[in-house]
Amino acid sequence: MKKVEVFGTGCKKCITTEEMIKNKAQAIGAEIDLQHIYDPVEMASRGIMSTPAVMVDGKLVHKGGLPSDAEIEEWLK
C-alpha cells in the first residue's frame, strides 16, 4: 500500500488536492494510506516550502499548485 502525504496549511488548494487524490484512488481502486499534514514545523523540517506539496512513499512528487488528473493517476499506479 502506497503512503501518500499531502502537505498544506489548510488553504483551499491543499484541501482540493487531498480530495482529488482520494477520489482518484477510489476511481481506479488503488489502496492508499492518505495523510494530510497541516503542521508547518513538520513541513519545514522536511524541506517543504511551497504548498500544496505531495509525497508518495516519502518521495516528493509535486509542490505548489494543484496537480493534474493524469499526474495523480501516475503516482497511484
Add this chain to the structure above:
Amino acid sequence: MLEIFTTFASVITYDLLQIDRETHLAEAVHFFIEDTTKIFFLLTVLMLLVGFLRSWISPEKVRHWLDGKPKIIAYLLAVILGAVTPFCSCSSIPLFIAFLSSGIPLGVTMAFLITSPMVNEVAAILFGEAIGWDFTLAYVAVGMITGMVGGALIDFLKLEKWVEPFVFTVKKSENDLIEPKLTIKKRFSHAWDETADILKSVWVYVLIGVGLGASIHGFVPQEWFIEHANVDNLLAVPLAVLVAIPLYSNVTGVVPVAEVLIAKGLPVGTTLAFIMSTVAISLPELVILRKVLKVKMLAFFVGYLALAFIIVGYGFNWFYQ
C-alpha cells in the same frame, strides 16, 4: 500595437452606445472599456510568459542560494528573488520556519517576505505601459530598498526576541534541495494554471480599480487635485499612506487608479506612497504571520512600512518638483 484597445473603446462608446463625445460619461466609459480590455490582455500574455520562466525558481531554491552567502549579498539576493518568486500566502509560514531553521538570518528572511508581495513583475510592466518606464523603475527600486532596509533594521535591532520562540527550536531539514522533475510541457501547463488562477483572483480588483479610475477620470475635476493634493500640501503624503493601510488590493488593481491620479496632477511621490501602502500592508497576511511573529513585530513591520512610504512620498515629490 496597443492602440487597438483605444480604437475598440471608441467604436463601442461613440458608435455603438452613441454617447456624446464631450460628456463626462463618455470619458468614463471610454476609459473603462479601453483599460479593462488592455489590462486583461496584457495580464494574460505576461502571466503566461512569467509563469513559464519562473518555473525554474522556487522558495526551496531561493533558500539554497541564500545559504551561507555574506550578508550584503544575501540581502541583495533576497530582495531580487523576493520580487520574482511567487508564493501563496498560505506557504509563508513553512517558508519562514524553513529559512530560519536552516540558518538564514531573520533580517534576510524578512527582507524576502517584505519584498515579495510588494514588487510584482506584472505590475511593473503595467505601470511602464500606463504611466511610464521611469515610474516602473521608481516602483521596483523603492520596493527593493524598502525590503532591504527593513530587513537590515530588524537585524541591527536584534528583533529575534519578537519571533515566536518555537521557530528557533526547529531542526534544519536534511532534504536540502528536493525538486520534482518537470518537463517543458508540465512547465507550460503549470504556467497556464497559474495564469487562470491569478486572473480568477484579481479580476474583481482590476474591475474595481478601472471603475474607480474611470469615475475619477470622467467626473473629478483636475482642479480638485491641484487644490487639495498639491506638493505644498504636506499632509497629503501621510494621509495617502494612512488611507491605504486598511485598503487592500492586488497590485494590478492599483495600476488604473494610479494612472488616473497622475494624469490628474497628483504628485508622483504621493501616488507612489499610496500604491506601496495599498499593496504591501495587508490584514490577511498579518493574521497569517501572527503564528510565527509576536504582535510587537507586526506593529514594527506596519509602522516601519508606513514611515518608509511617507519618506518615499516626500522624497519623490521633492525630486520631481
